[in-house]
Amino acid sequence: AQSVTQLGSHVSVSEGALVLLRCNYSSSVPPYLFWYVQYPNQGLQLLLKYTTGATLVKGINGFEAEFKKSETSFHLTKPSAHMSDAAEYFCAVSDRDGTASKLTFGTGTRLQVTL
Amino acid sequence: NAGVTQTPKFQVLKTGQSMTLQCAQDMNHNSMYWYRQDPGMGLRLIYYSASEGTTDKGEVPNGYNVSRLNKREFSLRLESAAPSQTSVYFCASSEGRNQPQHFGDGTRLSIL
Numbered sequence: 001a002q003s004v005t006q007l008g009s010h011v012s013v014s015e016g017a018l019v020l021l022r023c024n025y026s027s028s029v030p031p032y033l034f035w036y037v038q039y040p041n042q043g044l045q046l047l048l049k050y051t052t053g054a055t056l057v058k059g060i061n062g063f064e065a066e067f068k069k070s071e072t073s074f075h076l077t078k079p080s081a082h083m084s085d086a087a088e089y090f091c092a093v094s095d096r097d098g099t100a101s102k103l104t105f106g107t108g109t110r111l112q113v114t115l
Numbered sequence: 116n117a118g119v120t121q122t123p124k125f126q127v128l129k130t131g132q133s134m135t136l137q138c139a140q141d142m143n144h145n146s147m148y149w150y151r152q153d154p155g156m157g158l159r160l161i162y163y164s165a166s167e168g169t170t171d172k173g174e175v176p177n178g179y180n181v182s183r184l185n186k187r188e189f190s191l192r193l194e195s196a197a198p199s200q201t202s203v204y205f206c207a208s209s210e211g212r213n214q215p216q217h218f219g220d221g222t223r224l225s226i227l
Contacts, residue, residue, distance in 0.1 A: 032213045041220075041221075042220055043119070043205055043218030043219050043220045043221055044158075044207075044216075044218045046215045046216075046217075049215055051213065090158070101209040101212055101213050101214050101215070101216060102148075102163060102173070103148075103158075103160070103216060104160075105157040105159075106157055107155055107157040108155075108157050
């Protein structure tokens, strides 16, 4: 069975500082990987996805993530945090089998941005 | 441009009551999903429907039933609600295999 581990349930950064949210996955074959963001009282929105090809993936709002097969990681970064980035972030993995896009989610990391 | 619409947004039930959560998508997606979100546990898949006419259990199906009414609609039913089912429920849809999922805004359900 697949699993996703997000290190750090809460991360606090200063506005303008680097954002680094960690995600490691466990899968027998390279999976498809996703990062989602959830703002208060809303559903999840897709930030970016990795399927095949280039291992550095750019997403919306200045976020990017790098797929590292050797480290089974898919960490999310943003060079300069903005107050509007405060939200909860979820890493998710989808296996390559089946007809549906079944996702296994990590437990989430809440990002706080301070002045 | 509604995307995924869930009704109701909020609901309070008493233990033992039944209820159906409704979900509809207007993106012509093949697959639909129901998740529950609990603090510190992320989202867990309850049931999913890979295509119209099919449904399958996810990680936490006990106490729930689903119906894929047509390509647009996928409902979740609690036959006899229990306090352990207090949660936020999200419906999602995707074009199909390994495609990103699009989420509704959730139904906040409290069971007393």
